[in-house]
Amino acid sequence: MFLGGLGNLWLITRELFILRLRVVDLALHNLDGFNCMTPSMDWEVEATYTVPRWMVVPDISNIEAISRNHLFPNTDSSSAEELTVTFLAEGSFNKTYTVDTKTKSLVKSYVFRVSLPVEPGDKVRNEVATLDYVKRHTKIPVPTVIAYDSSSDNVLGFEWILMEKIPGAPLSDIWSRLSYISKGAITREIASHVFQLRNICVFNESGGLYHDSKAEFIIGPVVTQFMFMNGRRQLLLRDRGPYHHDSDFVRALIDVQIADIHFLKNMPSNDPNFNEGLLEDGPAISLSSSTPRSFAQQHHD
Numbered sequence: 001m002f003l004g005g006l007g008n009l010w011l012i013t014r015e016l017f018i019l020r021l022r023v024v025d026l027a028l029h030n031l032d033g034f035n036c037m038t039p040s041m042d043w044e045v046e047a048t049y050t051v052p053r054w055m056v057v058p059d060i061s062n063i064e065a066i067s068r069n070h071l072f073p074n075t076d077s078s079s080a081e082e083l084t085v086t087f088l089a090e091g092s093f094n095k096t097y098t099v100d101t102k103t104k105s106l107v108k109s110y111v112f113r114v115s116l117p118v119e120p121g122d123k124v125r126n127e128v129a130t131l132d133y134v135k136r137h138t139k140i141p142v143p144t145v146i147a148y149d150s151s152s153d154n155v156l157g158f159e160w161i162l163m164e165k166i167p168g169a170p171l172s173d174i175w176s177r178l179s180y181i182s183k184g185a186i187t188r189e190i191a192s193h194v195f196q197l198r199n200i201c202v203f204n205e206s207g208g209l210y211h212d213s214k215a216e217f218i219i220g221p222v223v224t225q226f227m228f229m230n231g232r233r234q235l236l237l238r239d240r241g242p243y244h245h246d247s248d249f250v251r252a253l254i255d256v257q258i259a260d261i262h263f264l265k266n267m268p269s270n271d272p273n274f275n276e277g278l279l280e281d282g283p284a285i286s287l288s289s290s291t292p293r294s295f296a297q298q299h300h301d
Contacts, residue, residue, distance in 0.1 A: 040157055041116045043231045050230040051092060058095060058114045060085050062156045067099045067112055070147040070162055085112065093118050098165065109165040110146065114158045118228045124150040124159045126208040126223045131163070133209055133217055138196040141166055206249055207242030226253055233260055 042053045064085045072081050082102040088111065089096050099110040115124055128148050135142045143163040152158055171186070178186070205219040212218045221240035228234055236259045239252040 040152065041118075041231075052116050052118065052231075054095070054116070056157060058097075058156060058158055060087075060097070063097055063099075063112050063114070063160075066147075066154075066156060066160070067110065067162060071099070071101060071110070093123075099162070111143065111163050111165045113161045113163070114156070115160065117152050117159060118225075118231075119223050119234075120152070120159070121150050122208060122210075122221055123223050124148055124161060125210055126220075128161060129209045129211045129217060132211070133201065134197075137200050138193075140193045140196060205242040205244055206246070207240070222249070227256060230260075232263065236260060236263060 040054070040056045042055055043050045044053045064083060067085065068081075068083050071083070075081060082100075084100050086098050086100070087095070088098045093116045095114045097112040097114070099112050101108050101110070117123075125148075128145050128150075131142050131145055134140055135144065143166050146162045146164065148159075148161040149156075150159055154160075175183070203219060207219040207222045210218050210220040219242040222242070227238055227240060233256055236256060238256050239248075241249065241252065243249040243252065
């Protein structure tokens with residue numbers, strides 16, 4: 001009886017998948033000629049994955065102008081306040097810059113973080129709200145956000161966050177020189193941070209954290225690389241939550257993977273979004289089997 005129930009469930013799920021793919025087909029017809037690349041970024045195919053590529057390097061003079069406007073709003077550009085911007089580091093989706101300021105009474109540094117539009121509007125708002133929530137509800141040291149823009153429609157041409165810079169050094173740079181006592185103290189501090197995140201930052205839904213119009217915290221669409229990787233997935237109908245159960249989140253990941261592969265297989269080779277390397281990178285997922293199976297959740301890479 002139990003196995004039969006699972007078998008019926010699998011058949012129903014299979015039919016739902018087929019129905020969803022038909023809906024995706026209808027949506028894709030309305031996207032004819034739409035290019036998933038943006039003027040500021042593109043996607044490159046590596047050995048087994050895709051990575052974003054910056055098509056435009058953020059202009060440091062614009063970063064300086066934005067920073068000065070928010071850090072010294074009551075002074076003009078010719079005032080005595082000193083402000084310099086230097087490149088700090090970069091990751092897959094962000095470039096960071098150090099903003100050093102000096103006035104007659106204070107020397108202080110900030111971090112200016114520029115983001116690629118991988119999930120336009122939502123990514124930066126999600127990050128700002130998350131920083132704010134952790135700062136309000138835990139003792140974990142996080143920077144205060146000075147200002148941000150979740151749109152690329154600005155003089156810089158990118159989404160950005162200006163925040164305070166927390167003093168310190170990368171642990172990897174100093175770990176080998178630390179005493180056992182210092183290492184123990186740091187390890188306990190990190191464990192305390194993890195404990196607070198696990199026990200205080202608990203929600204009834206899964207998704208992304210945002211501020212509403214009253215600056216209250218709400219759960220909204222999830223921001224995860226799996227949903228926007230290669231840029232093309234933003235063209236698909238995606239269930240980005242919020243999710244009430246873990247199984248809803250896993251189902252959403254499965255749906256977007258299947259829809260993406262289906263999209264590629266039906267895309268003309270002359271379409272600007274077509275990439276043969278990405279098509280070959282797609283796993284062979286079959287929906288033809290009606291045999292019940294057991295699944296274990298794991299990280300997708």
